[in-house]
Amino acid sequence: MKNKLFSILICSSFLIFFFACKKDTVNPETDLSVSQTVSSDSPTVGSNVTFTVTVSNNGPSAATGVTVNYTLPAGYTLVSATPSVGTWASSTWTVGNLANGSGATLTVISKVNSTGPYSNTATIMGSETDPTAGNNIAIKATVPVAPPSTDISVTQTVSNGAPVVGTQVTFSVKVLNNGAIEATGVSVSDVLPAGYTLVSATPSIGTWVAPNWTVGKMTGGSSANLLIVAKVLETGPYENTATATITETDINAANNTSTSSTIPVSAVASKITYNSDVKPLLVVSCAPCHVSGGSYEKWDVYANAKSKINTIIGRVSQTQGSGGFMPYGGTKLSADKIAILNKWVTDGLLEK
Ligand code: HEC
Known part of the structure; x- marks a missing residue:
């Protein structure tokens, strides 16, 4: 009996202790x-x-x-x-x-x-x-929205499709904002192919640093131009392409590039001949004295002009009004006309 009491006492104090401990270790929330x-x-x-x-x-x-x-x-x-x-x-x-x-x-x-x-x-x-x-x-x-979009187009044309090698051609590049909203970051690249050397590039707006034309901002419906002057070289390729890009989404990428090309004429084929270059020049400038019916040497006859060409060049090169100056009493021939006479000599005095 004493033993039982003792164990109850121990147990109940243990339970009290247990609950007291349990209360202390309750999970934090x-x-x-x-x-x-x-x-x-x-x-x-x-x-x-x-x-x-x-x-x-x-x-x-x-x-x-x-x-x-x-x-x-x-x-x-x-x-x-x-x-x-x-x-x-x-x-x-x-x-x-x-x-x-x-x-x-x-x-x-x-x-x-x-x-x-x-x-x-x-x-x-x-x-x-x-x-x-x-x-x-x-x-x-979020409910994202599509970025603003527009359509930029570029066209390129060339001043002469069959230029003589050594001469200059002008490529006209036109960029157009076909959309209603402003296009920003408009840029056109135009890398001249090996068949040309760049002479000058002049943009209507923006700046050119070869091979890029930085156009910048373009309001809806506006356009801008770039003129590229280039010298035609003896060997190609001659295809020149301009490509436009913008910051916004471009809804039509198909019109962002434009190519133009030339088929240069060999300088050999453009040699000065009597029939096509020299005779018409002399007939106009030296008539009526030196053409058929006139009183002096007939420059409208190939053999005559050919044999006297050095004298002819000598006379027309003199100062206007001086003793032997030709055309007699007339106006001095322009520099490019005299150049044609000189080139006729270097080209071999061809008749045709
Ligand atoms: C208004 C008439 C007249 C016109 C136009 C004229 N000449 Fe003459 N030309 C003469 C007379 C006159 C002579 C002869 C006198 C002399 O030699 O200066 C002559 C002589 C020459 C001679 C010298 C011929 C020789 O055998 O030595 C040459 C060269 C010549 N002319 C070239 C020209 C050329 C080229 C033109 C045109 C760009 C031209 N002349 C226009 C009147 C003319």
């Missing part, structure tokens, strides 16, 4: 919560949006081992993730400890892709019991 905001509910595809994830511990206990899972869906490409406390590594924000009543934020910048999904989910977890689970998930979605 926290109410963790997470919320999200976004910088724009309808961001432009291709732009960056900022999501701000806010976590807080509403107590009553201190929270430990707090993590937030934040996996970006396919509609975004992560640019940066910056936590106010803790660390970020591949879609997990390790917050760590959060005192009762404290909070923290994660700033996530991401690029908006052209296709979704666009719904972001943040899920918070901690080591302690959280009886209020309803605020442990925050979902935020």
